[in-house]
Amino acid sequence: MEKIHMNIDGKDIETTSDRTILEAARENGLRIPSLCNEQRMEPYGACRICLVEVEGARGLLPACYTTVTDGMVVRTATDELMRIRRTILELILSDHPKDCMTCESTGNCELQDLAYEYGVKDHRFRGEEHHYEVLADNPLIERDYDKCILCGRCIRICREVQGVGVYDFVNRGFDSVPGIPYNKPMMESPCEFCGQCVSTCPTGAIISIPSKGKGRTWQVEKVRTTCPYCGCGCQLDLHVRDGEIVEVSSPVMVGPGQGNLCVKGRYGYPFVHHEDRLTRPLIRKGGELVPAGWEEALETVSKHLRKAMDGKGPDSIAFLSSARCTNEENYLLQKLARAVVGTNNVDHCARL
Amino acid sequence: MTNSIEDLEEADCILAIGSNTTEGHPIVGLRIKRAVMRDDCKLIVAEPRHIRLCYYAQQWLRHRPGSDVALLNGMMNVILSEGLEDEEFIRERCEGFKEFKKVVEEYTPERAAEICGVEADDIRRAARTFATADSAAIVYAMGITQHTTGVDNVLSLANLAMLTGNLGKEGAGVNPLRGQNNVQGACDMGALPNVFTGYQPVTDAAVRDRFEHAWDVDYLPGNPGLTLMEMMDGAHKGDIDVLYIMGENPVISDPDVEHLKEALDKVDFLVVQDIFLTETARYADVVFPAASFAEKEGTFTNTDRRVQRVRKAIEPPGEARDDSWIIAQIASRLEYDMGDVSAPRVMDEIASLTPSYGGVSYARLEEGAITWPCPDAGHPGTPILHIEKFTKGKGLFSPVEYKPPAEMPDEEYPLILTTGRLLTHYHTGTMTRRVRELDELVPRNRVWVNPADAERLGVEEGQEVAVQSRRGAIKLEARVTEKVGEGVVFVPFHFGESPANALTNPALDPVAKIPEYKVAAVRILTGKSMAGIEYSISTI
Incomplete structure (x- = not known):
């Protein structure tokens, strides 16, 4: 890896020889549009929206696929490039539904953002349009190939990151789509329902069913936290609207998962709002657990603890702490056992 | 884990044993798959079941459940007899090698094969792959630990790592995968019968002194308490009057459910603090409604010792309260004032009493995760343990003999x-x-x-x-x-x-x-x- 000096749009940049033009630009706060590129995957060079002009090069080069060289001079926004990008967008939109109003991905759609930025409202290419059936053959992931732009991100993330390879392009030419072998339902494929494809799809072609219609990206507050399931510690963004978690995503390139989750991390949140949640203290009276106030419940428990402490002694009391609770709560519970009750009878399910 | 989750991608060989990683720890599974797919890492899976990881493995060893020690001793026998061990590492950094070697010499691949059901040549091949890799990591989970020989199994893995010099460097290590979001943290916090926070023993008078002073109490007990299973046995015998369970469901998670239910029945007074009326809570005398992870502030410590924030996104339902509040309320009714139990303040208290968490604070956690040991505010954290020397000085080889599981199949239960x-x-x-x-x-x-x-x-x-x-x-x-x-x-x-x-x-x-x-x-x-x-x- 060598140090590289280059120039992008008149700005002198220092970077390293393992970077692509796209990476070097982004690291220096310069934006080159892209559609098929995503940080979690290898560069692919399919969509051509990131074409740039490199001095001395023959033709235009995809910024996502071209590694930097010393002395390189790059222009990213010439009139010709802008014209080409508009044409690419027009071509994509010539076979793309104009239902942004109800599309699940509105506000979170890379195609929509580029159409907006480049002012592409309509297109010149009248012709055949696809009208596929929306596929919702499982409880979690819905596919609408009408919205697919053939960037291949779902195919590649499933293969390169998840190592499963549920999708691949099926059919030829105009009819190409990222399909599942033999058009089987997802439930019968090796799909692990991690939703990595949902997380990378730049449009509304692959979406999560449970969060459908639950809130636009600007209507939710995102709260960064840590997944409550296994010990991996993936970072989650809980999307909250009106006191309800409506979706979970993971920040790309952050934490152990780098934006990747498993089926539990991505879709396992609704238990929080389940009607079975305990909402009041319960006390056993006449053999039955009945709702009670906090004061009565706390008093009852303290009374029994006191009785046992004064009777058989602190070691007749035992505490089970929790591998599900926070560090702070575990600390306080062992402090309660040791400092307040006076016993070391405190354990949790590390062994189970 | 001695090494980080990311670091698995640096390994040239990974031995995954007793871990169905892609299902139990899917994101660690991704790293292993990527190491194989992108960087030609050689994966050896040792597992009685055909798990998804087997599709990515160069070699799958289907050993009999409970025969891990025999398999590992067999591999180490090959490594020694073929001179593939890391002599310098053993000489400079370890002790107890002679006694260990004597035991391993008894486990020829043929003898190991007989016990574990894997062909002797497959044991040889796995041993060579592991020992000749520049860096080889061991990944294991409950398939190693949940045995009557759990400790023996873990010691055998430590032996293998030391024998091949695979500790204290990138792409190596002994990496237990913790099964729950905060099982590492619960252990770190002293939710164990024999230690305070940071594994400081309750039997150490100087440690007790420090905690007595910090907690402002005259006396802290110095006798280790009961483990979970011992508590249940104690309850059975009528020795436990009050059992207080926070966020656990032993009726489903503990072995021999019937025995456990009888134990819960015999406890005079059972308190359960949870978010649902779990199978265990149904036995309780008082149930406290607790807040879920999304309804409170705090931290979890993940399997690679990374302390990360938990943030409140929504309000708890109804009258549910977070566990800290409930604990502090009980304490105050027993005439102990826990003071401010807000998460940042409690973490400050933890940091002041726990050397490995000394540098952890909420201000720093805003910037990102901290991997312990992190002794002070200026310390960057420690993603890889045991670099240059072991925390405890020399690495100790343990001679481990194979012992069969407690219950083996017979005519009646085949x-x-x-x-x-x-x-x-x-x-x-x-x-x-x-x-x-x-x-x-x-x-x-x-x-x-x-x-x-x-x-x-x-x-x-x-x-x-x-x-x-x-x-x-x-x-x-x-x-x-x-x-x-x-x-x-x-x-x-x-x-x-x-x-x-x-x-x-x-x-x-x-x-x-x-x-x-x-x-x-x-x-x-x-x-x-x-x-x-x-x-x-x-x-x-």
Whole structure:
């Protein structure tokens, strides 16, 4: 890896020889549009929206696929490039539904953002349009190939990151789509329902069913936290609207998962709002657990603890702490056992 | 983990043993798969079941449940006899090699093969692959620890890592995968009967002094307390008057459910603090409604020792309160003032009493995760342990002999039952089985049976059967699959209506007191012989 000096749009940049033009630009706060590129995957060079002009090069080069060289001079926004990008967008939109109003991905759609930025409202290419059936053959992931732009991100993330390879392009030419072998339902494929494809799809072609219609990206507050399931510690963004978690995503390139989750991390949140949640203290009276106030419940428990402490002694009391609770709560519970009750009878399910 | 999750991608060889990584720890699984797919890392999977990781493995060793020590000793025998050990590492950084070597010399690949059911040449090949890699990492989970020989298994893995010099460097290490979001943290925080925070022993008077002073109490007990399983035995004997359970569901997660339920019945007063009325909470005298992870501030420490923030996103439902508040309320009613129990303040107290957390603060956590040991505010954290020297000085080789599991199959109970997790569900199912979509993906429990066993027993795919051990029986559907070997059946433990732990053996590892969930003798009953078997634990 060598140090590289280059120039992008008149700005002198220092970077390293393992970077692509796209990476070097982004690291220096310069934006080159892209559609098929995503940080979690290898560069692919399919969509051509990131074409740039490199001095001395023959033709235009995809910024996502071209590694930097010393002395390189790059222009990213010439009139010709802008014209080409508009044409690419027009071509994509010539076979793309104009239902942004109800599309699940509105506000979170890379195609929509580029159409907006480049002012592409309509297109010149009248012709055949696809009208596929929306596929919702499982409880979690819905596919609408009408919205697919053939960037291949779902195919590649499933293969390169998840190592499963549920999708691949099926059919030829105009009819190409990222399909599942033999058009089987997802439930019968090796799909692990991690939703990595949902997380990378730049449009509304692959979406999560449970969060459908639950809130636009600007209507939710995102709260960064840590997944409550296994010990991996993936970072989650809980999307909250009106006191309800409506979706979970993971920040790309952050934490152990780098934006990747498993089926539990991505879709396992609704238990929080389940009607079975305990909402009041319960006390056993006449053999039955009945709702009670906090004061009565706390008093009852303290009374029994006191009785046992004064009777058989602190070691007749035992505490089970929790591998599900926070560090702070575990600390306080062992402090309660040791400092307040006076016993070391405190354990949790590390062994189970 | 001695090394970080990211670091697995640096390994040239990974031995995954007793870990169904892609289902139990899917994101660690991604790293292993990527190491294989992108960087030609050689993956060895040692596992009685055919798990997804086997598709990525260069070699799959299907050893018999409970034969890990024999397999590992066999591998180390090969490494020694072929001169593949890291002599310098052993000489400079370890002790106890001679005694260890004497035991390992007894385990020729042929002898190991006889015990573990893996061909001697396959043991040789795995040993060579592991020992000749520039860096080789070991990944393990409960398949290693949940045995009566759990400690022996772990010591054997440590032996293997030291023998090949695979500690204290990138792409190596001994990496236990912790099964729950904060099991590492709960241990770090001293939710264990023998240690305060940061593994400071309760038996050490100087440590007690420090805590007595910090907590402003005259006396802290110096005798180690009871472990979970000992508590339950104590309850059985009538020695436990009050049992206070925060956020655990032992009725599903503990071995030998019937024994446990009797124990809970015998406790005079049972308090359960949880977010649902779990199978355990139904036995309680008082139930406190607690806040979920999304309803409180705090930190979790993950499997690679990374302390990360938990943030409040929503309000708890109804009158539910966070656990800290509840604990502080109880304390104050017992005339102890815990003071401000807000999470940042409590973390400051933890940091002041815990050397490995000394540099952890909420201000710093805003910038990102901190990996302990992190002794002070200026310390960057420690993603890789034991670089240059072991924390305790010299690495100690332990001579470990193979011991069979506590319960082996016999004529009456001819099959080995092993238990574990599925990708879609989690632990006792309290959370995931309440997610409609997840329950739709995997709605019911199934026992995995090898086709040869199935044919002999006359069991067909989808048929309802009963699995019975000396301790209990459950009814469930059969899944006929070669993913389990002949003579072995597998039952996941997420399902309250057919709980695997009605069958498991509560025999404990003598040191770690961990139950032998991974090996129990069972039989399969069909048709009329199932009559009378009705598992009726309250389901969600």
